Amino acid sequence: MFGCAKEEAPQEPAVGGADAETDAPVSAAAAPAQAYVPEEGEVKWGTCTHWGCGSGYCPMRFHVKDNTITYVESDNTGTPEFGGTQARACLRGRSIRRWLNHPDRLTSPMKRVGKRGEGKFEEISWDEAIDLFYSELKRVIDTYGNEAVYSAFSSTVEERPFERLCGFIGGRLGHYGTDSLGQLMLSICHMYGYTGLFGSALSEAANSDLVVMFGNDPATTRMSGGSGCYDLARVREAGARIVNIDYRLNESSSGHPEEWLPIRSGTDGALASAIAYVLITEGFVDEGFVNKYSIGYDETTMPEGMPEHSSYKDYILGTGYDMVPKTPEWASPITQIPVEKITELARAIGNAKAAFIVQGWGPQRHSNGENANRAIAALTLISGHIGRAGTNNGMREPYRSGSLPSNIIVPSVPNPVEASISMISMVDAIDHGETMTAVADGVQGKDKLDVGIKFLVCDATNILNQRGDFNRTHDVLCDESKCEFIVVNDLFLSPTARYADLLFPDITKHERTAVSNTVSAGDFGGYIVNEKVVDPSFQRRSFYDVCTEVADRFGVKDQFTEGHSLDEWQRVIWENTQESAPSLPSFDEALKQGVIREETPYPPAFQAYFDDPETNRLLTPSGKIELFSTTIYGIANAWEVGEKDVISPIPVYDPGFESYEDLSEEYPLYLSGWHPKNRIHSTFANIDVLDQSTRHQLWINPIDAKTRGIQTGDQVKVRSPRGEVLIEARVTPRIMPGIVGMQEGTWHDADMDGDRVDKGGNINTLCSGRLSPLAKHNPSNSIIVQVEKR
Amino acid sequence: MTQYGFYFDSSRCTGCKTCDLACKDYNDLGSSVTFRRVYDVEGGTWNAGTDGTWTSTAMVYHVSNACNHCDNPVCAAACPQDAYVKEEATGFVHNDPSKCIGCGTCVEACPYGAPRLGDGNVAVKCHGCAARVEEGSAPVCVEACPLRCLEFGEIGQLRAKYGNSADIASLPDSSVTSPNLVVKSNDAAESAEAPSAWVANELEVA
Numbered sequence: 001m002f003g004c005a006k007e008e009a010p011q012e013p014a015v016g017g018a019d020a021e022t023d024a025p026v027s028a029a030a031a032p033a034q035a036y037v038p039e040e041g042e043v044k045w046g047t048c049t050h051w052g053c054g055s056g057y058c059p060m061r062f063h064v065k066d067n068t069i070t071y072v073e074s075d076n077t078g079t080p081e082f083g084g085t086q087a088r089a090c091l092r093g094r095s096i097r098r099w100l101n102h103p104d105r106l107t108s109p110m111k112r113v114g115k116r117g118e119g120k121f122e123e124i125s126w127d128e129a130i131d132l133f134y135s136e137l138k139r140v141i142d143t144y145g146n147e148a149v150y151s152a153f154s155s156t157v158e159e160r161p162f163e164r165l166c167g168f169i170g171g172r173l174g175h176y177g178t179d180s181l182g183q184l185m186l187s188i189c190h191m192y193g194y195t196g197l198f199g200s201a202l203s204e205a206a207n208s209d210l211v212v213m214f215g216n217d218p219a220t221t222r223m224s225g226g227s228g229c230y231d232l233a234r235v236r237e238a239g240a241r242i243v244n245i246d247y248r249l250n251e252s253s254s255g256h257p258e259e260w261l262p263i264r265s266g267t268d269g270a271l272a273s274a275i276a277y278v279l280i281t282e283g284f285v286d287e288g289f290v291n292k293y294s295i296g297y298d299e300t301t302m303p304e305g306m307p308e309h310s311s312y313k314d315y316i317l318g319t320g321y322d323m324v325p326k327t328p329e330w331a332s333p334i335t336q337i338p339v340e341k342i343t344e345l346a347r348a349i350g351n352a353k354a355a356f357i358v359q360g361w362g363p364q365r366h367s368n369g370e371n372a373n374r375a376i377a378a379l380t381l382i383s384g385h386i387g388r389a390g391t392n393n394g395m396r397e398p399y400r401s402g403s404l405p406s407n408i409i410v411p412s413v414p415n416p417v418e419a420s421i422s423m424i425s426m427v428d429a430i431d432h433g434e435t436m437t438a439v440a441d442g443v444q445g446k447d448k449l450d451v452g453i454k455f456l457v458c459d460a461t462n463i464l465n466q467r468g469d470f471n472r473t474h475d476v477l478c479d480e481s482k483c484e485f486i487v488v489n490d491l492f493l494s495p496t497a498r499y500a501d502l503l504f505p506d507i508t509k510h511e512r513t514a515v516s517n518t519v520s521a522g523d524f525g526g527y528i529v530n531e532k533v534v535d536p537s538f539q540r541r542s543f544y545d546v547c548t549e550v551a552d553r554f555g556v557k558d559q560f561t562e563g564h565s566l567d568e569w570q571r572v573i574w575e576n577t578q579e580s581a582p583s584l585p586s587f588d589e590a591l592k593q594g595v596i597r598e599e600t601p602y603p604p605a606f607q608a609y610f611d612d613p614e615t616n617r618l619l620t621p622s623g624k625i626e627l628f629s630t631t632i633y634g635i636a637n638a639w640e641v642g643e644k645d646v647i648s649p650i651p652v653y654d655p656g657f658e659s660y661e662d663l664s665e666e667y668p669l670y671l672s673g674w675h676p677k678n679r680i681h682s683t684f685a686n687i688d689v690l691d692q693s694t695r696h697q698l699w700i701n702p703i704d705a706k707t708r709g710i711q712t713g714d715q716v717k718v719r720s721p722r723g724e725v726l727i728e729a730r731v732t733p734r735i736m737p738g739i740v741g742m743q744e745g746t747w748h749d750a751d752m753d754g755d756r757v758d759k760g761g762n763i764n765t766l767c768s769g770r771l772s773p774l775a776k777h778n779p780s781n782s783i784i785v786q787v788e789k790r
Numbered sequence: 791m792t793q794y795g796f797y798f799d800s801s802r803c804t805g806c807k808t809c810d811l812a813c814k815d816y817n818d819l820g821s822s823v824t825f826r827r828v829y830d831v832e833g834g835t836w837n838a839g840t841d842g843t844w845t846s847t848a849m850v851y852h853v854s855n856a857c858n859h860c861d862n863p864v865c866a867a868a869c870p871q872d873a874y875v876k877e878e879a880t881g882f883v884h885n886d887p888s889k890c891i892g893c894g895t896c897v898e899a900c901p902y903g904a905p906r907l908g909d910g911n912v913a914v915k916c917h918g919c920a921a922r923v924e925e926g927s928a929p930v931c932v933e934a935c936p937l938r939c940l941e942f943g944e945i946g947q948l949r950a951k952y953g954n955s956a957d958i959a960s961l962p963d964s965s966v967t968s969p970n971l972v973v974k975s976n977d978a979a980e981s982a983e984a985p986s987a988w989v990a991n992e993l994e995v996a
Contacts, residue, residue, distance in 0.1 A: 036917075072815060089936075098815075254805055256801075257834070257850065678807075694994065702835075733836060
């Protein structure tokens with residue numbers, strides 16, 4: 001399209017000439033033909049893809065001509081100047097039409113014709129597809145019971161129509177946790193209670209004089225203009241000192257290299273413990289304050305019946321547990337941070353008026369993450385930087401959103417099956433579910449599962465691509481005696497969709513009426529309410545419609561739909577929400593407005609608790625912060641764990657399995673991953689302009705590259721105990737020696753009957769499928785590898 | 791005559807490339823042509839301590855740059871086809887694809903790399919979103935930036951507000967073309983490592 005001339009002919013230059021050495025011809029005419037202008041049509045509000053990116057749900061303005069999106073703009077409500085808030089979409093939102101208009105989108109229902117995983121399908125009629133879905137689901141339920149039915153996690157849609165359907169036909173195996181922060185979620189709840197999962201808004205740090213970030217990179221993980229990257233810029237320009245602790249110089253400190261404190265990946269708990277040692281031994285800790293608000297700091301507040309010398313202070317000072325004082329000299333060889341830098345940081349925290357201590361979700365995504373995240377969080381309490389202006393509880397910023405319920409498309413219904421698994425153990429439950437137990441595998445709701453997963457539904461999720469140890473996943477799924485039927489609903493033939501037995505072509509939120517919370521990880525929330533931006537094309541249908549027809553076959557259509565189409569549910573949900581939020585406009589008025597903003601003040605984390613701990617008890621057994629958790633103490637004594645698994649009632653540093661201590665001649669480098677900037681996990685992996693803008697590269701330090709003869713742009717092989725990938729190298733001093741890193745989320749691409757070398761460079765080909773000891777979640781950042789030039 | 795220009799704050803930029811992709815969306819560009827380029831400038835070294843620790847002088851900053859609609863547009867001077875004009879009302883430097891023969895002289899002449907050979911072997915470049923500007927909007931890249939690193943306006947006003955510097959490492963010396971650009975520097979670009987820093991993402995900058 002580029003280069004198409006506009007209607008008017010170019011004008012002759014008014015003055016000047018071609019021989020001018022310093023002055024170009026000057027034209028009095030308007031922009032000549034070169035200035036391409038996209039076709040203008042109607043401007044319609046809609047949303048970006050999903051808030052699974054982490055930033056929020058950016059409102060988008062779609063320019064639509066003849067049922068085609070010609071270009072997009074984003075939020076123009078709020079204040080455009082620096083300091084005000086607008087949820088400006090990032091590069092992904094700005095590329096959304098290439099995703100919606102993509103020529104590779106699925107167009108009709110299909111069934112598998114080749115081997116499972118081979119990716120060969122043939123188109124079938126809707127009637128045949130629905131019949132097959134129904135008959136296989138009925139057969140599996142009749143043969144194995146409802147515990148054999150499972151719906152995989154999705155971070156890209158809110159609505160779960162299949163899960164609602166299951167509520168009317170006997171249920172499904174449930175799940176708990178999340179890929180994003182599962183270890184944090186299932187360990188910090190024992191220290192803080194569930195209300196402590198999120199912290200202060202990052203903008204609260206503008207009231208701080210010292211911001212200490214452990215593995216937190218809002219410039220990569222919170223990219224919207226209404227989110228953390230923008231808030232951090234405002235905080236910096238308000239004058240706070242920022243310390244950015246990471247194994248790589250991430251983009252949150254671009255232009256400000258003095259902020260970076262390099263640390264060996266996976267050792268944040270050691271640094272935190274050494275900081276605690278300095279704070280305690282140099283008199284920075286108000287022990288009366290700490291003991292008022294917590295249990296387990298020292299012997300005076302230990303729960304009854306616990307062993308002697310098992311307090312947090314005993315661990316830090318070396319009077320308990322391993323009897324090793326956690327001095328900076330102890331932490332330095334672990335973290336590879338010089339002693340004086342550890343001491344300086346600890347004293348800076350001790351001397352700060354209001355230190356804002358925050359951790360991202362990278363430190364918890366290690367094999368020792370359940371302990372590391374609490375070790376970081378503990379610093380906020382013992383330093384006294386908690387519960388007041390300018391401080392935090394060590395967690396990330398909360399999501400601000402409107403008041404719509406989370407399952408906002410169709411309401412969820414109770415699941416009659418009580419058993420649930422960690423969502424990360426899905427492949428285990430396909431492989432050997434019938435042997436999984438509560439004490440070994442984290443099964444909840446019953447002591448052990450009766451049966452493995454036999455019927456798998458992947459609705460809007462590239463789940464197989466996003467689970468550790470892809471080669472093992474492939475082998476498990478290709479054994480059709482294990483999972484007997486796989487239904488996938490997606491936009492594309494993703495690596496997950498390749499394993500489908502039955503494949504449905506989905507529509508997006510842009511192809512129907514949609515109400516959405518304008519979730520933001522920043523200072524405001526609200527709603528986006530829109531009619532369809534474009535009409536659905538080809539035979540694409542919503543999965544709600546698919547499930548409605550399956551419900552009809554089961555005889556539960558009326559219960560399932562309550563008489564509402566998917567579009568009609570939007571109005572119902574909105575009007576139900578109005579009952580608890582009466583200030584909301586009518587649905588029709590909301591449709592006219594498109595975007596409705598809500599800005600409400602957000603107090604510092606735990607301010608209510610620290611103001612009045614008796615009235616505002618935390619949701620822990622003691623009602624206080626539990627530096628020593630009796631619940632975890634009980635779990636540690638009851639559960640079966642593997643070698644190097646540490647379940648600890650207090651925050652400790654342990655290396656975890658597959659740590660840097662496990663590096664060897666065969667695997668001498670340590671690999672960690674991070675959120676892609678140009679994808680929402682694996683969504684948008686097939687958008688060429690995004691792939692070019694932020695190339696999929698392995699970061700490697702010049703010292704490690706030199707010994708391997710690797711230069712930027714070279715194709716390199718990365719090999720772990722699980723598999724091998726090909727990827728382009730980026731030789732950069734922005735990553736520590738001994739550590740390599742890459743973005744997650746590229747699509748697996750290998751000849752699975754041949755060498756299995758993943759040309760897509762998917763980090764999950766390299767990651768372990770082993771789960772963390774307490775939360776049974778994903779230690780995706782703990783990988784030993786070798787790298788060599790191809 | 792009005793002369794428009796851009797302001798870029800490199801102390802705030804995180805290199806996210808939203809400006810680039812918003813431009814690509816609006817102008818329907820593919821992955822081989824970029825009007826607004828975002829450079830990653832990297833530098834620094836590592837030193838091993840005797841105790842197994844590491845210290846580093848590593849640094850990074852980013853530079854977002856498009857056509858600077860220069861006072862001395864060397865693209866125009868180089869073009870054998872007189873395809874370039876500098877528009878009096880805006881100061882925008884435009885080219886006329888109907889005159890272009892795809893010789894690439896302008897591509898080589900511009901030290902900022904602003905013109906590129908696009909589809910049909912025709913030189914293309916940032917046109918300042920002239921149609922948007924005429925309607926009172928800012929160029930699409932400016933309104934896109936999540937961190938408000940970019941501003942657009944009459945260059946005299948931008949210089950009065952932000953100073954006169956148009957120089958930062960990764961960009962050519964501003965004396966060559968007199969760009970209508972104001973750049974705010976950053977700590978990394980002012981550090982001891984800056985003189986030996988390099989553009990680390992040449993492969994990404996089409």
